Amino acid sequence: MSLAVLKSRALSGMHAPEVTVEVHLANGLPQFTIVGLPDTEVKESKDRVRAALQNARFEFPARRITVNLAPADLPKESGRFDLPIALGILAASEQMPSAELQHYEFAGELSLSGGLRPIRGALAMTYAMSQTPTGGRQRRFILPRANADEAALVQDAAIYPADSLLDVCAHFSAADGPARLSRHVAKLQCERPAYADFSDVKDQLVARRALEVAAAGGHSILLVGPPGTGKSMLAARFPGILPAMTEQEALESAAVLSLTGSFQTALWKTRPYRAPHHTASGVALVGGGSTPRPGEISLAHRGVLFLDELPEFNRKVLEVLREPLESGLIHISRAARQAEFPARFQLVAAMNPCPCGYLGHPTQRCRCSPDVIARYQDKISGPLLDRIDMQILVGALPQHELLGQTMGEGSQAIFQRVEVAHSLALQRQAKANHALSTAEIARWCEPDAPADALLRAMMLKLNWSARAYHRVLKVARTIADLSAAEQIGQAHVAEAISYRRALRPN
Numbered sequence: 001m002s003l004a005v006l007k008s009r010a011l012s013g014m015h016a017p018e019v020t021v022e023v024h025l026a027n028g029l030p031q032f033t034i035v036g037l038p039d040t041e042v043k044e045s046k047d048r049v050r051a052a053l054q055n056a057r058f059e060f061p062a063r064r065i066t067v068n069l070a071p072a073d074l075p076k077e078s079g080r081f082d083l084p085i086a087l088g089i090l091a092a093s094e095q096m097p098s099a100e101l102q103h104y105e106f107a108g109e110l111s112l113s114g115g116l117r118p119i120r121g122a123l124a125m126t127y128a129m130s131q132t133p134t135g136g137r138q139r140r141f142i143l144p145r146a147n148a149d150e151a152a153l154v155q156d157a158a159i160y161p162a163d164s165l166l167d168v169c170a171h172f173s174a175a176d177g178p179a180r181l182s183r184h185v186a187k188l189q190c191e192r193p194a195y196a197d198f199s200d201v202k203d204q205l206v207a208r209r210a211l212e213v214a215a216a217g218g219h220s221i222l223l224v225g226p227p228g229t230g231k232s233m234l235a236a237r238f239p240g241i242l243p244a245m246t247e248q249e250a251l252e253s254a255a256v257l258s259l260t261g262s263f264q265t266a267l268w269k270t271r272p273y274r275a276p277h278h279t280a281s282g283v284a285l286v287g288g289g290s291t292p293r294p295g296e297i298s299l300a301h302r303g304v305l306f307l308d309e310l311p312e313f314n315r316k317v318l319e320v321l322r323e324p325l326e327s328g329l330i331h332i333s334r335a336a337r338q339a340e341f342p343a344r345f346q347l348v349a350a351m352n353p354c355p356c357g358y359l360g361h362p363t364q365r366c367r368c369s370p371d372v373i374a375r376y377q378d379k380i381s382g383p384l385l386d387r388i389d390m391q392i393l394v395g396a397l398p399q400h401e402l403l404g405q406t407m408g409e410g411s412q413a414i415f416q417r418v419e420v421a422h423s424l425a426l427q428r429q430a431k432a433n434h435a436l437s438t439a440e441i442a443r444w445c446e447p448d449a450p451a452d453a454l455l456r457a458m459m460l461k462l463n464w465s466a467r468a469y470h471r472v473l474k475v476a477r478t479i480a481d482l483s484a485a486e487q488i489g490q491a492h493v494a495e496a497i498s499y500r501r502a503l504r505p506n
Contacts, residue, residue, distance in 0.1 A: 002024060002025040002026065002092055003022065003023070003024050003025075003092055004022070004023045004087075004088040004089075004091035004092040004098055004101070005020060005021070005022050005023075005088075005101070005102070006020075006021045006023075006084040006087060006088050006091075006101055006104075006105075006106055007019070007020060007021070007084075007102075007104070007105045007106070007139075008021050008080065008081055008084045008105060008106050008107055009080075009105065009107060009121075009125040009128060009129065010074055010075070010076050010077075011077070011078070011120070011121045011124060011125070011259065012074070012075075012337075012339065013292060013332075013338075013339030013340050013341060014124060014255065014256070014259070014339075014340065014341055014342065015124070015128065016121065016124045016125040016127070016128035016129075017071075017074060017128070018128070018132060019069055019070065019071075019074070019076065019081070020068075020069075020070040020071075021067065021068075021069060021081065021084040021085060021088055021106075022067070022068040022069075022070065022088070023065065023066075023067050023085065023088030023089055023091070023092045024065070024066045024067075024068075024092065025061055025063045025064070025065055025089075025092045025093060026063060026064040026066070027063060027064065028063070028064040029064065030062045030063060030064065031064045031065065032046045032050070032065045032067075033064075033065065033066050033067065034046065034067045034069065034085075035066070035067070035068050035069070035072070036067075036068050036069030036070055036071075036072050036074075036076060037069070037072060037073065037074065037075050037076060038069060038076045038081075039075060039076060039077035039078075039291070041077055041078055041079055042069070042076050042077065042078070042079075042081055044079075045079060045081060045082045045085055045110075048079070048082055048109075048110050048111075048112065049082055049085050049086045049089065049110060051112040052082070052086060052110040052111065052112060052113070052114040052165055053086060053089065053090070053114075053165075055112060055113050055114050056113075056114035056164075056165050056166050056169075058090060058095055059093070059095065060089075061089065061092075061093045065089060067085055067088065069081065075291065075337065077291050078109075078119065078120060078121075079109030079110070079117070079119070080107040080108065080109060080119045080120075080121075081107075082108060082109050082110040083106045083107060083108035083109075083110060083116065083142070083143075083165070083168065084106040084107070086110060086165055087101070087106060087165075087168065087169075090169065096169050096172055096173055097172050097173060098172075100172055101172070103137065103139060103140060104139065104140045104141070104142055104160075105125075105129055105139055105140070105141045105142070106141075106142050106143070106168075107119055107122070107125060107141070107142075107143045108142075108143055108144045108162070109144070110165060113164075114164050114165040114166060115163065115164045115165075116143075116144035116145070116162055116163060116164055116165070117144060117146075118144050118146035118147050118261070119143065119144065119147060119261075120258065120259060120260065120261040121258055121259050122143055122147035122150050122151045122258060123150050123151060123153060123154065123251075123254055123255045123258035123263065124255050124258055124259060125141070125151075126141055126151040126152075126153075126154045126157050126159065127154050127157075127251075127255065129141055129157070130154050130155075130156070130157050138156075138158050139158070140158040140159075140160055140183075141157065141158065141159055141160065142160045142161075142162055142168055142171075142181065143159070143160075143161060143162075144161065144162065144163075145161035145162065145163050147161070148161035148184040148186075149184075149186050149187060149265040150254070150258060150263055150265060151184075152184050152185060152186035153186055153251060153254060153265075153268070154251075158183060159183065159184040160181040160182070160183060160184065161181070161184050162181055167181065168181070186265070187265075192244065193267070193269065193270040193271075195237065195239055195240025195411060196236050196237045196240060196411075197237060197240065197410055197411045198234075198237045198240070198241065198408060198409060198410060198411040198414060199408055199409065199410040199411070200233065200237070200408075201230050201233050201234060201237065201408050202230075202397065202408060203397055203408065204229070204230055204234065204394060204397070204408075206392065206393075206394075206395075207223065207230070207231075207234055207392060207394045208234075208408065208409070208414070210390055210392045210499055211234060211238055211241065212241065212414050212417065212418060212482070213390070213475060213478050213479055213482065213495075213499070214238075214346070214348075214389070214390055215238065215241045215242050215243070215414075215418045216243075216417070216418045216421040216422055216425075216433075216478050216481060216482055217421075217422075217425070217432060217433035217434050217474065217475065217477070217478030217481075218346060218432035218433065218434035218435065219346075219389035219390055219433075219434050219471075219474070219475055219478065220325065220346060220347035220348070220349075220387070220388045220389050220390070220434075221347070221348055221349070221388065221389065221390040221391075221392065222310070222349045222350070222351070222385075222388045222390070222391045222392070223235070223348070223349070223350040223351075223392060223394050224350075224351055224352075224353055224391065224392070224393050224394065224501075225350075225352070225353070225393060225394030225395060225396070226352060226353070226357050226358050226359075226360070226361045226364070226395075226396050227352060227357045228396070229394045229395065229396050229397070230394065231308075231350040231394050232306075232308055232350060234394070235275075235304070235306045235308070235348045235350060236273070236306075237411060238304055238306075238348055239270075239271045239273050239303065239304050240411040240415065241411050241414045241415045241418050242271055242303075242304075242346070242415075242418070243418060243419055243422040244269070244419065245269045245270075245271060245302065249302045250268060250269045250302075252301060252302055252342060253271075253272055253301050253302040253303065254268065256294050256298050256299060256301050256341065256342060257272070257299060259293065259294055260293060260294060260299065262299070271302060271303040271304065272299060272300050272301070272302070272303030272304070273300075273303055273304045273306065274296045274299050274300040274303070274304070274305050274306065274345075275305075275306040275307075275308065276296045276305075276307070278307075278308070278309045278310075278312035278313045280296065280313070280317065281314075281317065282314075282316060282317045282320050283295065284296060285297060285317055285320060285321070286298075286320045286324070286330050286332070286343075287330060287332055287339075287341055288332050288334070290334065290337070291337065292332045292334065292337055292338075292339035292341075294341045295330070295341075297321070297324050297330060297343040297345055298330060298341040298342060298343050300343075300345035300346075301341075301342045301343060301344055301345060302344060302345075303345060303346070304345065304346050304348055305345040305346070305347050305348070306348045306349070306350070307347070307348075307349040307350070308349075308350050309350070309351060309352075310349045310350065310351040310379075310380060311351055311352075311376055311377070311379040311380060315379055315381065318379075318380070318381070318384055319381060319383075319384065321347070321384060321387075322383055322384055322387060324343040324345075325347065325387045325388075326387065328342065328343055328344035328435075329341070329342060329343060330342075330343045347388065349388070351380075353373075353377075353393075354366055354368040354372070354373045354376055354377075355368055355372060355373075355376050356368050359373060360393075360395075361396050362395075362396060362398075363396070364396075386465055386467055386468055387467070387471075389434065389471045389474070389475055389499075390475060390499040390500070391499065391500060391501045392499055392501060393501055417482060420484075421478065421481040421482045422481075424481045424484070425477075425478075425481055428444060429444050433445075433474045433475075433477045433478045433481070434474060436474055436477075438470065441470055441473055441474065444477065445473040445474060445476070445477045445488060446487070446488070447473070447476065447487070447488040447489070447490075447492075447493055448487055448488065448489055448490070450489070450490040451476070451488055451489050451490040451492065451493040454490055454493050454494065454497075455469070455472065455473070455476075455493050455497075458497050462500075464500075468500065471500075472493070472496045472497060472500055473488070473496075475496040475499060475500075476488045476492045476493045476495070476496035477492075479492040479495050479496055480492045
């Protein structure tokens with residue numbers, strides 16, 4: 001047999017389309033050709049495969065070898081095709097049996113000694129394989145052992161990890177017995193992950209309450225205050241009070257992290273916390289490249305994106321956040337490639353009120369002129385600010401409170417209240433309050449008469465947009481859930497309005 005056909009997977013955004021690896025041996029001068037739109041990494045697999053076969057004591061055929069990666073119009077990148085190409089050469093040259101190959105998919109990068117190195121996107125490839133119809137027979141996936149726990153997160157997926165090319169060949173050469181590869185079962189932690197605790201933060205009761213509301217409803221929040229008031233400390237502890245991740249949320253987050261090779265099974269069901277530096281580019285934040293990769297907003301999917309020193313970010317970079325904050329998706333379009341990544345992150349931003357940082361400080365004197373303050377705050381555009389649900393002031397603490405020994409409430413107590421409020425929202429509308437549509441707001445966020453009168457008066461006084469009005473209603477709905485109230489009352493609306501502190505007059 002001079003032809004072998006195997007199955008593998010490519011990566012295209014969050015999708016992993018099937019790739020057919022065809023290996024043909026023909027008479028003629030020795031030559032090794034790979035066709036099917038291979039990237040440089042795939043073209044280099046010729047040398048890795050040759051060295052791996054020879055060092056594993058196989059014969060490398062001195063014939064014309066043609067490898068076709070179909071479909072031809074789908075770009076192929078990464079070294080994950082090394083293993084199927086090497087197995088295809090062995091099967092086509094009859095150095096190993098080929099009868100079972102059709103029931104498997106393969107992915108793995110080969111070292112020169114024949115060992116298998118980890119790959120990116122194993123979780124996305126496994127999920128795509130589990131969704132592919134196979135005529136009633138479950139397809140199995142052979143991949144490097146380092147990716148086994150990650151791939152086995154997909155329920156009922158048949159994962160067979162291997163350490164080397166020789167292990168895979170022994171699996172197909174042996175009818176049964178210890179030489180066969182064993183199906184892998186993921187070993188994952190089930191206890192609640194460890195987060196930094198809110199008890200480390202002294203006082204700041206208003207900021208604590210605002211973050212509790214944001215956690216219960218999934219709302220975005222901006223912390224404004226002088227340097228040293230604990231804004232970064234509060235943000236770092238925010239993931240610890242968020243509702244526990246569901247299996248689906250954890251799988252979505254892990255799949256995105258898997259695309260960059262940064263997923264760790266020890267962090268299963270731990271909400272991502274991303275804090276890019278303010279020098280980050282737009283591509284770093286939203287993703288991109290010639291082969292589109294996820295950016296920080298997608299790596300923070302189902303977790304927290306913390307932007308410290310918000311006005312120091314390039315204004316054009318900040319503007320790219322506007323659409324993902326609304327839709328929870330980011331669409332990346334390039335001349336030859338398009339990709340879509342999830343970006344359902346919770347934005348927590350922090351900034352000083354002015355360039356020197358001491359505007360409104362009780363003891364320090366601000367040295368900034370009104371024009372300088374206005375230019376500094378204008379770096380945050382009105383449309384972006386309008387999309388941030390809550391904007392609160394974090395004041396400086398008196399010296400005696402900073403030097404005191406009294407600790408604040410711990411994260412566990414706040415987390416329990418958040419879980420109860422979040423569960424109420426799920427029972428009522430099957431989603432968090434921040435995700436409510438306009439029609440759902442009219443149904444689930446109806447205030448009583450005094451609350452409605454207050455809300456209308458403040459909308460006219462502060463010149464809110466329709467978006468701002470709806471966001472205040474959703475925050476009020478969360479506050480009502482925290483107090484176990486069925487209907488939004490005047491106190492709930494008043495508190496929600498207090499969290500809509502504009503940086504500059506409307």
